[in-house]
Amino acid sequence: MSKKQISPLERVQNDMKKCVKCGACRAHCPAFSTFQREPATARGKVALAQHVLKGDIELDDGTYAAMSKCLLCGSCVDKCPNNVPTDEIVIAAREALAKRRGLTTFHKAVGQVIKTRKLMKMGAFAASILGPLFFKKVPATSGLRLRFPMPFLGGTRHIPQIAKDPFMTRHPEVIEGQPGKPRIAFFVGCMTNFVYTEIGEATLALFKHLGCTVIIPQDQQCCGLPGMSGGDLDTVRELAERNLEALERYNADYVMTACATCGGALHKLYPLVIGKRNPELSDRLKALAEKTVDAAVLLQKLGLDPEVTGGGEEVRITYHDPCHHRTAGIAKQPRGLLKQTPGIELIEMEGADRCCGLGGTFNVYHYGSSLDINAGKTAAIQATGADCVVTGCPGCIMQLSDGLKQAGENTRVLHTVELLARNIRR
Numbered sequence: 001m002s003k004k005q006i007s008p009l010e011r012v013q014n015d016m017k018k019c020v021k022c023g024a025c026r027a028h029c030p031a032f033s034t035f036q037r038e039p040a041t042a043r044g045k046v047a048l049a050q051h052v053l054k055g056d057i058e059l060d061d062g063t064y065a066a067m068s069k070c071l072l073c074g075s076c077v078d079k080c081p082n083n084v085p086t087d088e089i090v091i092a093a094r095e096a097l098a099k100r101r102g103l104t105t106f107h108k109a110v111g112q113v114i115k116t117r118k119l120m121k122m123g124a125f126a127a128s129i130l131g132p133l134f135f136k137k138v139p140a141t142s143g144l145r146l147r148f149p150m151p152f153l154g155g156t157r158h159i160p161q162i163a164k165d166p167f168m169t170r171h172p173e174v175i176e177g178q179p180g181k182p183r184i185a186f187f188v189g190c191m192t193n194f195v196y197t198e199i200g201e202a203t204l205a206l207f208k209h210l211g212c213t214v215i216i217p218q219d220q221q222c223c224g225l226p227g228m229s230g231g232d233l234d235t236v237r238e239l240a241e242r243n244l245e246a247l248e249r250y251n252a253d254y255v256m257t258a259c260a261t262c263g264g265a266l267h268k269l270y271p272l273v274i275g276k277r278n279p280e281l282s283d284r285l286k287a288l289a290e291k292t293v294d295a296a297v298l299l300q301k302l303g304l305d306p307e308v309t310g311g312g313e314e315v316r317i318t319y320h321d322p323c324h325h326r327t328a329g330i331a332k333q334p335r336g337l338l339k340q341t342p343g344i345e346l347i348e349m350e351g352a353d354r355c356c357g358l359g360g361t362f363n364v365y366h367y368g369s370s371l372d373i374n375a376g377k378t379a380a381i382q383a384t385g386a387d388c389v390v391t392g393c394p395g396c397i398m399q400l401s402d403g404l405k406q407a408g409e410n411t412r413v414l415h416t417v418e419l420l421a422r423n424i425r426r
């Protein structure tokens, strides 16, 4: 007799039972802050998922709309007295919706692109060439804005330029360091590879400076989080397996990433979400998670001296904590390194660890609300009077830059490693 398949929501039903509907999560939910309706809260989503499981509610348009109103930021999980993993419950609900109704056209396209590196490379190349036809530079220093109104893209949205040469095409697969120093596999991530290549260059410069061997496995793929955001768990599983093969081959001491989102995928979501659904991959995913480390954390561990690598012009900065750093307890390490860097003055903003509003594809489906959440961040940055915002996630860089430019600010938004490597890259 064939074994009964566990449905995505059955898998999390015990987690749902832990919710006592106390509402402690409500005040910390960025989705509730903008939609102001109970179904947008963690409590509302857990209740909805329970009703779907009981059969009182269908996996219909209403359920889809409610479950799409989540940034998977994890704030509710941090604040929940009963440790209800609402982010996992929402992922399971989205998976159930995708299984019942099929993926949306957008998520089908996203799945194809993130699974096919060649397609991604071709798309990035075409965008780097054709970009000026559709976008204009605003201001001349950085960022692009649509020339024509395209409401589905968010008419006023500022987007970054795509790089002409992806980061990974510029470097050999293995960059030998000094004997006895750590061997580090660099998980680059799509945003760093195709858009913010300067983050990749700064990261590489820092680890080379420390004498490490840096391996950039050419077979590495997208981490898959854009697929997870749409419930496309099959695509995420395929990418996780391909990334395992690419990263295990070199048996490096560390798997390092300078992208908080990629780090969150490798460190937390692969074992938690993919490992639970695919027990045959579980041990390998756990081993990968144990080796995965954020660039700033590893730089501090390996004894980087920012007095040597980071000196430069005087700059007043403020720091934004990406959600995937907050949930992993990464906050002191980047700040510690930045504070030791000559010329840098760190002014803390209010709510530094509040979500910026990107939330993966939330920013595509609910751009107005995403901007609304981002507006609070922009105001907090403005209040510090800082010249520059620093963070550890290329996705947050894109979102913060959009918010600041729409508010008429020219505040720079940089990655921690860019400031830490100023001196050695000069």
Ligand code: SF4
Binding pocket: 018, 019, 020, 021, 022, 023, 024, 025, 026, 042, 043, 046, 076, 079, 080, 081, 082, 083, 084, 086
């Ligand atoms: S998710 Fe946690 S904090 Fe929110 S209502 Fe349920 S038990 Fe309370």
Ligand code: SF4
Binding pocket: 028, 029, 030, 031, 032, 040, 041, 042, 045, 069, 070, 071, 072, 073, 074, 075, 076, 077, 086, 087
């Ligand atoms: S993960 Fe974030 S957006 Fe989603 S319910 Fe929890 S706090 Fe709200």
